[in-house]
Amino acid sequence: MQTALTELIKLSRVGQEADSILRSCVHCGFCLATCPTYRLLGNELDSPRGRIYLIKQALEGNPISAETRTHLDRCLTCLNCETTCPSGVRYGRLLDIGREHVETRVRRGTWDGLMRMGLRTVLPYTHRFSLALKLARASQWLLPKAWTASIPPHQQSDPWPEARHNRRWLVLDGCVQPALAPNINLAAARLLDRLGISLIKTPGARCCGAVSYHLNAQQDGLDFARRCIDEWWPLLEQGMQGIIITASGCGAMVKEYGHLLRDDPAYAARAAKVSAASRDIAEVLAAEKLDTPRFTPGKKGKVAFHTPCTLAHALGVQGTVESILKKAGFELTTVPDSGQCCGSAGTYSILQGELSRKLRTERLSALESGNPQQIASANIGCINHLAAGTATPVRHWVELLEEASRQDADL
Numbered sequence: 001m002q003t004a005l006t007e008l009i010k011l012s013r014v015g016q017e018a019d020s021i022l023r024s025c026v027h028c029g030f031c032l033a034t035c036p037t038y039r040l041l042g043n044e045l046d047s048p049r050g051r052i053y054l055i056k057q058a059l060e061g062n063p064i065s066a067e068t069r070t071h072l073d074r075c076l077t078c079l080n081c082e083t084t085c086p087s088g089v090r091y092g093r094l095l096d097i098g099r100e101h102v103e104t105r106v107r108r109g110t111w112d113g114l115m116r117m118g119l120r121t122v123l124p125y126t127h128r129f130s131l132a133l134k135l136a137r138a139s140q141w142l143l144p145k146a147w148t149a150s151i152p153p154h155q156q157s158d159p160w161p162e163a164r165h166n167r168r169w170l171v172l173d174g175c176v177q178p179a180l181a182p183n184i185n186l187a188a189a190r191l192l193d194r195l196g197i198s199l200i201k202t203p204g205a206r207c208c209g210a211v212s213y214h215l216n217a218q219q220d221g222l223d224f225a226r227r228c229i230d231e232w233w234p235l236l237e238q239g240m241q242g243i244i245i246t247a248s249g250c251g252a253m254v255k256e257y258g259h260l261l262r263d264d265p266a267y268a269a270r271a272a273k274v275s276a277a278s279r280d281i282a283e284v285l286a287a288e289k290l291d292t293p294r295f296t297p298g299k300k301g302k303v304a305f306h307t308p309c310t311l312a313h314a315l316g317v318q319g320t321v322e323s324i325l326k327k328a329g330f331e332l333t334t335v336p337d338s339g340q341c342c343g344s345a346g347t348y349s350i351l352q353g354e355l356s357r358k359l360r361t362e363r364l365s366a367l368e369s370g371n372p373q374q375i376a377s378a379n380i381g382c383i384n385h386l387a388a389g390t391a392t393p394v395r396h397w398v399e400l401l402e403e404a405s406r407q408d409a410d411l
């Protein structure tokens with residue numbers, strides 16, 4: 001694609017990056033078929049190719065309107081289009097650049113602005129979010145049904161296993177996950193403890209920065225990233241093997257630290273090393289011997305696995321979880337169109353409620369078509385969002401595996 005970006009933008013590093021991404025798009029349109037928003041809305045401007053065109057127009061100095069921003073807001077950042085694109089267009093990175101550019105030039109309405117500010121002020125801070133969750137639980141009768149469905153019951157947590165092994169990994173606590181589902185990381189710690197690995201919590205590294213970054217507060221997002229790097233770096237230097245992440249949405253953000261902070265002289269080198277040292281829990285477990293007596297095959301029930309977009313398209317981890325669960329004795333049901341977005345997409349389920357619910361209905365129908373006893377996934381956002389739309393239990397797959405390994409040990 002030919003471009004004519006404004007001189008000012010072209011001279012900046014970000015502008016050069018955008019220019020090179022724009023030029024890599026050949027307009028073939030292969031990406032349209034896999035884009036959920038194009039499928040639902042049927043408008044080219046709600047497709048990857050249409051959004052690329054809008055971003056090009058904006059960076060070339062053409063007028064930008066609230067409508068431009070709406071089409072960019074409607075993108076789920078599921079990156080299904082990146083996986084499909086034969087030319088390797090880095091659409092996700094271009095969208096980040098385009099969104100930041102548009103955000104600073106078109107004012108949002110009062111309600112939209114306040115909503116986004118509220119989300120950025122509460123979600124990345126576990127204590128604030130826990131308090132908001134407590135208040136929501138206490139006043140459920142006052143809230144609309146669509147909201148109360150998304151409030152999970154309180155989870156009682158058991159003690160964290162003692163750090164007794166030489167093999168040690170750090171774990172990202174996260175921001176909303178410890179409040180919504182503290183048992184996910186606990187299950188990972190117990191499971192790894194049985195495999196001879198100690199998982200070490202780092203209370204100073206909470207939010208990975210994804211919430212702010214994807215709400216177009218990119219600089220705030222990078223500050224969260226710097227805090228995580230400051231917390232993890234000395235521990236990595238002391239010999240920790242790496243950082244395990246149980247939420248694929250956060251994992252995708254941490255994997256990007258190196259690229260996003262490449263121009264920050266104080267952080268660039270450490271950010272790249274932190275990204276390289278981060279792993280989704282599935283990647284770590286896949287490298288472990290799971291055919292021990294603790295994981296003896298035996299019928300453990302039917303499970304439908306929902307692959308989060310961040311796991312499949314951003315981290316490129318596909319089929320690994322299914323294969324681990326099968327080895328452990330679970331029966332995996334066939335899920336049509338696996339890898340399609342469930343509509344959670346960070347704060348998308350709050351800001352684009354209607355589209356998000358449509359996608360959830362579609363995904364649940366696909367997931368439940370094989371009559372599973374449970375649905376499993378790998379990202380807290382997807383788990384909470386799907387659970388709000390079905391009576392079938394939805395859990396993190398690591399919790400299922402940990403329970404199964406406990407039962408096997410008791411035999």
Ligand code: SF4
Nearest residue numbers: 025026028029031085
């Ligand atoms: S598939 Fe890739 S090259 Fe083709 S239009 Fe979409 S983004 Fe551009």
Ligand code: SF4
Nearest residue numbers: 035075076078079081
């Ligand atoms: S990231 Fe997902 S929603 Fe956005 S344009 Fe690509 S396929 Fe469509």
